[in-house]
Amino acid sequence: MRLWRSVAVPRPGEYVADPTEGVTRVEDLPKPRIVRRSRNYRRRRCPRGGRNAYRLRRVERTLHDLGDPVSGRPCDLHVTYSQHRCPRCDVHFNADMDDLALPKCHYTHRVVALAVRLVVEDGLPYRAASWHLWRDHRVFVPFATVQNWVEAGGEKGGSLRRRRLPR
Numbered sequence: 811m812r813l814w815r816s817v818a819v820p821r822p823g824e825y826v827a828d829p830t831e832g833v834t835r836v837e838d839l840p841k842p843r844i845v846r847r848s849r850n851y852r853r854r855r856c857p858r859g860g861r862n863a864y865r866l867r868r869v870e871r872t873l874h875d876l877g878d879p880v881s882g883r884p885c886d887l888h889v890t891y892s893q894h895r896c897p898r899c900d901v902h903f904n905a906d907m908d909d910l911a912l913p914k915c916h917y918t919h920r921v922v923a924l925a926v927r928l929v930v931e932d933g934l935p936y937r938a939a940s941w942h943l944w945r946d947h948r949v950f951v952p953f954a955t956v957q958n959w960v961e962a963g964g965e966k967g968g969s970l971r972r973r974r975l976p977r
């Protein structure tokens with residue numbers, strides 16, 4: 811019995827603290843896995859005039875995605891994208907990457923959607939949602955950011971809540 815007890819394999823239902831619990835230094839947290847994505851094109855259609863616009867430069871943007879709960883590591887997308895200028899309309903624009911994230915957002919759609927669901931569907935307070943995102947999905951989102959997302963999606967959240975009510 812003693813021998814069996816000494817094996818450090820958690821039994822079902824046993825409480826095991828998250829290994830990062832109490833970690834206060836960012837450099838002690840697991841390093842993110844980097845996934846590269848490209849939205850880099852020589853030419854893109856101008857959103858205003860519809861003509862081809864050549865690439866002006868290449869830029870990189872980091873998006874935090876859902877991490878890997880098996881290895882415990884976060885996951886960052888490094889998106890290389892092109893910026894274009896249409897000389898005819900004199901507009902600057904970026905290659906389209908709306909499938910990955912909203913403009914200026916540091917997180918992928920998947921992270922935002924999950925965070926909002928945790929609050930709207932599961933009724934978690936913002937701080938608890940933030941901790942859940944880190945503990946179970948290895949993505950660090952400050953609770954104020956979760957709050958901003960939920961409040962920005964007020965309309966959608968409302969309809970979601972109505973749809974879930976049993977009639």
Ligand SMILES: [Zn+2]
Binds near residue numbers: 857896899900
């Ligand atoms: Zn144009």
